[in-house]
Amino acid sequence: MSIAAAFPAFRIHNDATGYRAGIEDMRVDALSPGEVLVKVAYSSVNYKDALAGTGKGKILRQFPLNGGIDVAGYVAASTDPAFKEGDQVLCTGCGLSETRDGGYAEYARLESKWTIPLPAGLTLRESMALGTAGFTAALSLFQMVRNGQTPEMGPIVVTGATGGVGSLAIDILTRAGFEAHAITGKVEQFDWLIGLGAKQCIARKELYWGQRPLETARWAGAIDNVGGDMLAGLTRVIRPYGSIASCGLAASADLATTVMPFIIRGLSLLGVASAGTARPIREQVWERLASDWKPVHLATIVNREVALAELPGIFDTMLAGGSLGRTVVKPG
Incomplete structure (x- = not known):
């Protein structure tokens, strides 16, 4: 799988010029360390993302970082033999957009211990409709x-x-x-x-x-x-x-x-x-979400799919109490 030399990311800063967030170009080698490089297919918007993206909540513990506490996509490269190129994977919480770069970018690098193979019964988009x-x-x-x-x-x-x-x-x-x-x-x-x-x-x-x-x-x-x-x-x-x-x-x-x-x-x-659920329980819950607990109204609950540039407006609506259901993010 070819890897882009540069890609857009929704990046959050807090420095001498103040708290700010927006789209900027970055390189893969600037991402947080981890064994699994993922070409992001989808992310999602959660209340925590809105707090982090606007600075109205103390979510990030280091700066700068890419926003997005959820990510799903295809393995682009891996140093862990448990994951190979092309595998479909997901990750939610586990430090994303808190201590490491999150899913609001075309690429994310994950720690393999928190990378979950996409369960049979879910598509990548459905996994982020859930998120x-x-x-x-x-x-x-x-x-x-x-x-x-x-x-x-x-x-x-x-x-x-x-x-x-x-x-x-x-x-x-x-x-x-x-x-x-x-x-x-x-x-x-x-x-x-x-x-x-x-x-x-x-x-x-x-x-x-x-x-x-x-x-x-x-x-x-x-x-x-x-x-x-x-x-x-x-x-x-x-x-x-x-x-x-x-x-x-x-x-x-x-x-x-x-x-x-x-x-x-x-x-x-x-x-x-x-965010910090132990992996054995995390895997059990995702298996239930892909089988007997899989929601039957995902198409109704997901009421929009947005690009990175639309995130600030989505955050403001959510924090004002105006959101309904789920928003899926497509970084590419």
Whole structure:
């Protein structure tokens, strides 16, 4: 496979001239070190990418770096015999756009220990339609199931339901045999969420959790992307021995609650750290996403495909709360 002498990358700087991001040319030998050089076919946009690309969140731990916490493509060269030229691979999290160059470029160099062969049942584009958002949603359910959650216990409610993680969680839950409910501030998208499999939609502004440490239990479990008051409220209304998978903080990183739900109802609060998930679990989750947990509405959930030059506008829309579903990035 021929390798371009120079290629465009969406690169993020923070130096004496300030925080800035944009497209610039770079060479392969300037990429972060790693055993596997990938010709990038697709990446995606996650909330974390928007924070990193605008400087509104402290995501990058060194500068400059290419943005994009997801990448999928073809092996262009490898010093690890486990990967050969032309292999289709993916990587999500694992330091991308934090401590090493990410997927917003025509090439990315990956560490082989975090490079995942594309599972049978997924295309490269589908893997990035899922990306970190889909992996996080599936990892949330994976952790809940490991903790004893079953469909027979009752419905699972998803917060931030119109976002990437939320919309994919509804589809994945339904595929796995669970009844999914949705909480969102975008009441105009109720029909869209029902089309993804949600059996009930609740407007965020109509929620009233009550003031007692324990209120009437409404759901068997939850996947929460929001944090703050939303997560605190959920702890009061989950049925005995249910689980809440905490995977986001779109509203707040704070959590003000009591121990009562944990010692009276046996509630489990499960942390979902998708970026640093151990490889054996990572492989299991991707295999599920390529088979029995593969969402059936990916074409609906992915509502746009963009080039690198369009990223700043996508970031602004996402941070303003205007995004819906998933955005796939095609660097080439």
